[in-house]
Amino acid sequence: MRFFAVVALAALAGCAAGARGPAVPVPPAEPGRVSLVARAVDRVGAVQPIAVVITNGEDRSLRLDARQVYALTAEGARFPSLPPAEAARQAGGRRLPGAVRGGVVGAATGSVLGAIGGAISGAIQGGIGAAVGVGSAVGAAVGAVGGVLGATGPPAPDVAGFTDRALPSTLLEQGLSASGYIYFPPGTHVRVEVLLLTDTGGPERVEAPIEPAS
Numbered sequence: 001m002r003f004f005a006v007v008a009l010a011a012l013a014g015c016a017a018g019a020r021g022p023a024v025p026v027p028p029a030e031p032g033r034v035s036l037v038a039r040a041v042d043r044v045g046a047v048q049p050i051a052v053v054i055t056n057g058e059d060r061s062l063r064l065d066a067r068q069v070y071a072l073t074a075e076g077a078r079f080p081s082l083p084p085a086e087a088a089r090q091a092g093g094r095r096l097p098g099a100v101r102g103g104v105v106g107a108a109t110g111s112v113l114g115a116i117g118g119a120i121s122g123a124i125q126g127g128i129g130a131a132v133g134v135g136s137a138v139g140a141a142v143g144a145v146g147g148v149l150g151a152t153g154p155p156a157p158d159v160a161g162f163t164d165r166a167l168p169s170t171l172l173e174q175g176l177s178a179s180g181y182i183y184f185p186p187g188t189h190v191r192v193e194v195l196l197l198t199d200t201g202g203p204e205r206v207e208a209p210i211e212p213a214s
Contacts (some may be wrong), residue, residue, distance in 0.1 A: 022051045022213065024100055029057040029175040036208040038192040041181075045091035047082065048186045050210060051100045053179045054194060056172040062204065063197035066169045069182050071189035072207070078193070079184060087183035088162040093155030099165050100179045172196070 027035030035055045040048065052069070056062050071079045082090065167180035182192070189210055195203040 022097070022100060024051045024053050024179070026053050026177050026179070027055045029055050029177075031057055032059075033057050034062065034196065034204065034206045036192065036194060036206045037211070038208045039211040040189075040213050041097055042213055043186055044096060045094045046185065047087045047091045048184045048189070049087075049096060049181045050184065050189075050192060051179075052167050052182055052192060052194075053100070053177060054172070054206070055177040056174055059174055060199055061174070062172045064168070064170050064172050064178055064194070065197065066167045066180075066182070068195040068197075068203070069167065070193040070195075071184045071187070071210075072191040072193055073188050074190050079187065079189070082183040082185070084162040084166040084183065085157075085159045088157035088159040090185070091157065091162070093157060095158045095161055096165055096181065100181065 022039050022041050024037055024039050027037050029035075035057060037053045039051045041051060043049075050071070054064065066081070067083075069081045071081070073079075162181075162183070165181050167182050168178055170178055172178060191207055191209050194206045196206065198204055
């Protein structure tokens with residue numbers, strides 16, 4: 001039994017490590033404006049994840065609150081994003097395809113890179129992204145093996161995975177980027193809207209079309 005458990009663990013770890021997230025381009029820091037890229041990925045259960053990368057090109061800091069991100073329909077309807085824990089519950093135990101991947105080295109550094117944690121991988125070889133990817137793969141494999149060897153019933157919601165890969169709430173300094181998933185119920189969403197708080201307290205509105213999964 002122990003032999004089969006080890007074999008299953010190795011196989012599942014390989015599958016999890018191979019699950020790659022969407023390659024989302026990091027917009028450059030254009031002076032005087034905030035740039036936003038949004039790309040849909042395949043649905044996960046009853047959840048539509050959208051990969052988002054946002055770059056601050058203004059000469060001031062902007063406060064990014066992940067709760068102030070919305071999906072817009074062609075008719076103008078506006079929907080708030082789901083909290084990561086609720087998105088994990090609605091996904092029915094299914095896992096995300098991987099972390100958001102992009103050319104973020106040099107675009108996000110210092111405290112911002114630390115804040116995004118597990119939201120970015122693939123562009124960083126052997127660093128934070130690799131460590132997060134390996135940890136996620138091992139965690140997924142261990143959980144799956146536990147289910148194979150004795151657990152019954154539906155799999156538990158992947159709250160940690162959905163939370164780690166979510167767009168973070170953080171302070172965006174000039175020239176820096178943040179990246180991660182936002183979650184919505186399935187629908188005819190065509191654009192993403194982000195409300196950023198300025199140093200005067202007033203919101204700054206940024207929009208971008210939702211690109212289809214590549």
